[in-house]
Amino acid sequence: MALYKRGEIWFYRFMWKGKLVRKSTKQGNKRVAEQIEAAQRTALAKGEAGLRDQVQAPVLRAFADREFIPFVESRFKDKPKTLE
Helix, strand or coil: CCEEEECCEEEEEEEECCEEEEEEEEECCHHHHHHHHHHHHHHHHHCCCCCCCCCCCCCHHHHHHHHHHHHHHHHCCCCHHHHC
């Protein structure tokens, strides 16, 4: 358990897949804070939390070819100077 107290509130801190997870439990009761930390670890293990593997951002050329250029061509097809 990586619980620590700041003022009257309990916080938890632990490493998950090489990333530091540090959050407030918003609780003054240590037992409830322990349960919240355990629930967070369980949620991470199930993949229900927001720390999933990050998806690579598309390369600019791929974004331009797939989304931007078709948009510009359809939006400004009646304005050749703007399209140019």
